[in-house]
Amino acid sequence: MDFAWSEEQLSYKESAIHFAQQELREGIIEDDLYEKFPKERWQKCAEFGVLGLPFPEKYGGAEADLLTTMLVMEGLGYGGKDNGLLFSINAQMWAVQHPIQEFGTIEQQEKYLPDLITGKIIGAHGISEPVSGSDAYSMHTSAKKCDGGYLLNGSKTFVTNAPIADLSLVFAMTAPEKGSWGISAFLIETGTAGFSLSKKIDKMGLRTAPMGEIILQDCFVPEENRLGAENIGAHIFNNSMEWERACILGAHIGAMERQLETSVSYARTRKQFKQPIGKFQSISNRLAEMKIRLETARLLLYKTAWLKNEGKPAKMEAAMAKLYLSEVFTASSLDAIRIHGGYGYTSEFEVERDMRDAIGGVLYSGTSDIQRNIIARYLGV
Amino acid sequence: MKILVAIKQVIDHHVAIQVKLDNTGVETNNVKMSINPFDEIALEAAIRLQESGIASEVIVVSIGEKPIQTTLRSALAMGADRALLIQTDVETQPLAVAKLLQAVVAQENPQLVLLGKQAIDDDSHQTGQMLAALLNWGQGTNASQIILKDDEVQVTREIDTGLEIISLSLPAVITTDLRLNNPRYIKLPNIMKAKKKPLTILAAEELDVDITPRLQTCKVELPLRRKTGIKVENINELITKLQTEAKVI
Numbered sequence A: 001m002d003f004a005w006s007e008e009q010l011s012y013k014e015s016a017i018h019f020a021q022q023e024l025r026e027g028i029i030e031d032d033l034y035e036k037f038p039k040e041r042w043q044k045c046a047e048f049g050v051l052g053l054p055f056p057e058k059y060g061g062a063e064a065d066l067l068t069t070m071l072v073m074e075g076l077g078y079g080g081k082d083n084g085l086l087f088s089i090n091a092q093m094w095a096v097q098h099p100i101q102e103f104g105t106i107e108q109q110e111k112y113l114p115d116l117i118t119g120k121i122i123g124a125h126g127i128s129e130p131v132s133g134s135d136a137y138s139m140h141t142s143a144k145k146c147d148g149g150y151l152l153n154g155s156k157t158f159v160t161n162a163p164i165a166d167l168s169l170v171f172a173m174t175a176p177e178k179g180s181w182g183i184s185a186f187l188i189e190t191g192t193a194g195f196s197l198s199k200k201i202d203k204m205g206l207r208t209a210p211m212g213e214i215i216l217q218d219c220f221v222p223e224e225n226r227l228g229a230e231n232i233g234a235h236i237f238n239n240s241m242e243w244e245r246a247c248i249l250g251a252h253i254g255a256m257e258r259q260l261e262t263s264v265s266y267a268r269t270r271k272q273f274k275q276p277i278g279k280f281q282s283i284s285n286r287l288a289e290m291k292i293r294l295e296t297a298r299l300l301l302y303k304t305a306w307l308k309n310e311g312k313p314a315k316m317e318a319a320m321a322k323l324y325l326s327e328v329f330t331a332s333s334l335d336a337i338r339i340h341g342g343y344g345y346t347s348e349f350e351v352e353r354d355m356r357d358a359i360g361g362v363l364y365s366g367t368s369d370i371q372r373n374i375i376a377r378y379l380g381v
Numbered sequence B: 001m002k003i004l005v006a007i008k009q010v011i012d013h014h015v016a017i018q019v020k021l022d023n024t025g026v027e028t029n030n031v032k033m034s035i036n037p038f039d040e041i042a043l044e045a046a047i048r049l050q051e052s053g054i055a056s057e058v059i060v061v062s063i064g065e066k067p068i069q070t071t072l073r074s075a076l077a078m079g080a081d082r083a084l085l086i087q088t089d090v091e092t093q094p095l096a097v098a099k100l101l102q103a104v105v106a107q108e109n110p111q112l113v114l115l116g117k118q119a120i121d122d123d124s125h126q127t128g129q130m131l132a133a134l135l136n137w138g139q140g141t142n143a144s145q146i147i148l149k150d151d152e153v154q155v156t157r158e159i160d161t162g163l164e165i166i167s168l169s170l171p172a173v174i175t176t177d178l179r180l181n182n183p184r185y186i187k188l189p190n191i192m193k194a195k196k197k198p199l200t201i202l203a204a205e206e207l208d209v210d211i212t213p214r215l216q217t218c219k220v221e222l223p224l225r226r227k228t229g230i231k232v233e234n235i236n237e238l239i240t241k242l243q244t245e246a247k248v249i
């Protein structure tokens, strides 16, 4: 790893913090409680330039490098408090926009990227099915070739953004006999006949990020809406997962820093047994662990982003970053609750929500077990 | 109408100030610097005047060493059209700054100069007034509202007894107070765009102004730490303590 932050990169982070402090802090308790998607905050993020950050200027992006993009995510996670919204946004950026940019035709890019970037439309990415999760390629959804396109049948579940999506990137079997070499990717607009979105799935955390199911019943998708060549779906999926694993948790680094600052200030002011609780080693040791987790996670994230920026392979690093960031965010969130005692358990203090949000991270984009499998595979076991 | 906004780079207001070990000043090495908050408000006011079609150009100017370019770039990203850096490593004090700004005004011919009412580092609260005097222009300090009509500007000032509304003819100098506006955040693509906006660097000597410091700093120290107070049980105890211990009554 060989870089130092430039003044310009730091100014990106600073304006992200400034923006998030003003726009992404209020009303989260209620939105979390009622599982409300914060459309207004999404729109503000789009106008602020988050969704287009690393994307081409011609599509409304800012062409920022990946390290700058990660710094901005960190700033948003630090300045704001809506982990769910940032997760939703990142899911669209890395698992919808990015594959379109990398594998889409010029027509597909021109049609969808500008609208995704300005917030006019929202995108979802569906691969998981009721019976195929970690073993994603054992999917049942099929796409049968027909005149001018494909007929899709099947269902997708756990799909982030599905209840509010205008566009879904869906994977289906075009050649089931070929296994993972027989999967293709399709871009389907909401409103297409035979395509429906179920009501949202109620869940533990990331409650401002709506999740739902996609149902496909003889859904006709024209040939021009296939993303990439036929049967390269697994390649597209792997590629987008590498990006997603590398980047989706960037905002959590900022959240961990915010959480640490809150915990330190609580430890200095809350008194028990006539002294600030921070004077007890049980508390200060926990704070020290939280700091070490934060800084090590940062380095892993930056290293992965730097490798990808340089165009170097980073599959193993992405898996390590995904695994480590999600696990330490979970561990530190629990520590933050312990430090805050009973107050940390109440929703008013906004400490417990991080814990619920953090747990999603050890599951989506491949569970921690699956990340370990990937790391082991690259180690040659 | 052209507006000139003077901005100063100061230690960020979130930073806990550290005094240098030799008591010659405060530590600025490795410390986060930002635009002086009152100047940011001045810049926001100027940008809003431009957006409403009243101002045609917003120029930002700052005085100091090269690194303050970063602050000027932020000002450009916020919405200023171009920036001017007057470079000097001399410690610039209010009168010197006012004289340099006077020279810039002579070159640029703005109709309005906006400044923060004070900088949060030395809290001098003098530059705007000195500049107005040097230029022989009207001044409206501590503005909490600015209304421009034709060649007049109406300034609402926050003073001890309430609000004072004054009317100035242009050109004029206005310094801004906290409640004038809430500065916008910089949108991300604007940071990239700001790189393409002109930033001119001028050596202070070129302006032919005497900027020799006139004030001498003897010593910089942290204020004494306030002793923790005590709680008294009742009024009688309070009165006794004020009489016998504090000896104030």
Ligand SMILES: Cc1cc2nc3c(=O)[nH]c(=O)nc-3n(C[C@H](O)[C@H](O)[C@H](O)COP(=O)(O)OP(=O)(O)OC[C@H]3O[C@@H](n4cnc5c(N)ncnc54)[C@H](O)[C@@H]3O)c2cc1C
Pocket: A091, A125, A126, A127, A128, A132, A133, A134, A135, A157, A158, A159, A160, A161, A206, A211, A360, A361, A363, A364, A365, A366, A367, A368, A369, A370, A373
């Ligand atoms: C918040 C959230 C958002 C999501 N968003 C999306 C989305 O947008 N689109 C989408 O398609 N999906 C999404 N998912 C689904 C997610 O990708 C799956 O939940 C995940 O891949 C795991 O699949 P599963 O839930 O079926 O668990 P399973 O695969 O059934 O796993 C159950 C358990 O078995 C373990 N296990 C399984 N296989 C192995 C193995 N080979 N080695 C070791 N352990 C193993 C797992 O680690 C886990 O502990 C999301 C999930 C969450 C929680």
